[in-house]
Amino acid sequence: MTLSELLAAAQVADGSVAMDIGDDWSQGRSLFGGIQAVVGWRAMRALVPAAIPLRTLQMTFIDPVPGGTVRATARVLRTGKNTVHVEARLEDSGKLQASMIGVFGAARESRVRVDMPAPPGKAFDKPFRFMPGLTPNFMQQFDVSLIDGAPPLANTQATRASYQLGLHDSGPLTEAHLLVFADFVPPVALSWMAKPTPGSSLTWMFELLREDFTAHPPTGWRADAQLLAARDGYTSQSTALHAPDGTAIVLSRQSMVVFD
Secondary structure: OOHHHHHHHOEEEOOEEEEEEOHHHEEOOEEOHHHHHHHHHHHHHOOOOOOOOEEEEEEEEOOOOOOEEEEEEEEEEEEOOOEEEEEEEEEEOOEEEEEEEEEEEOOOOOOOOOOOOOOOOOOOOEEOOOOOOOOOHHHHHEEEEEEEEOOOOOOOOOOEEEEEEEEOOOOOOOHHHHHHHHOOOOOHHHHHOOOOOOEEEEEEEEEEOOOOOOOOOOOOEEEEEEEEEEEOOEEEEEEEEEOOOOOEEEEEEEEEEEOO
């Protein structure tokens, strides 16, 4: 199912959601982290007016989330003059799988405005295709090209990777679509490996820079990732997500682990 189809089929109550997510969104023994975030976001969105956009989301991945019915509950922590803080938890039979804090905020007038520059042009364009049994299942939801840096398993000590992304989805673009775009990029550290090596995210910080993204198509997006630091099997990676016109829409920061 596409992301829009999953959202349309979600069973939503006041502060809770259940979504049936198939193996086509899996990543190894767990669901893709971006789709896990979507489940928690959907529960939070049920408590926050649609007119108040998401500004930032912090997520901790605690336990594998298998495919099937995924459930999340949310509660408002605080409602201020401009912002609403909401907590969401993914749980299975009382077992905590992931924890999230989302901050939704109304726009305020400010003299401070700094826009990120548009990214550079493509260094090259190499299709990065879904290959059953070799690449994660969730990749079948995307059209991907590597346009700079190095891919996983390149046996190259790269510190950056850039991808052009398209999502197989005909629905209108939502914050949920940005979550799956922003989490697509694999650990840059995996480019150092010459053979398949496990790697996963521990924590994720997602920051939405602009709320005027909905008119963009679900194709032609660009994710620029940089490996900032690595030691003792843990890495710090940042990603900037740009719309098809080059506008920066999301900043992302992840703490990851690689098992090599």
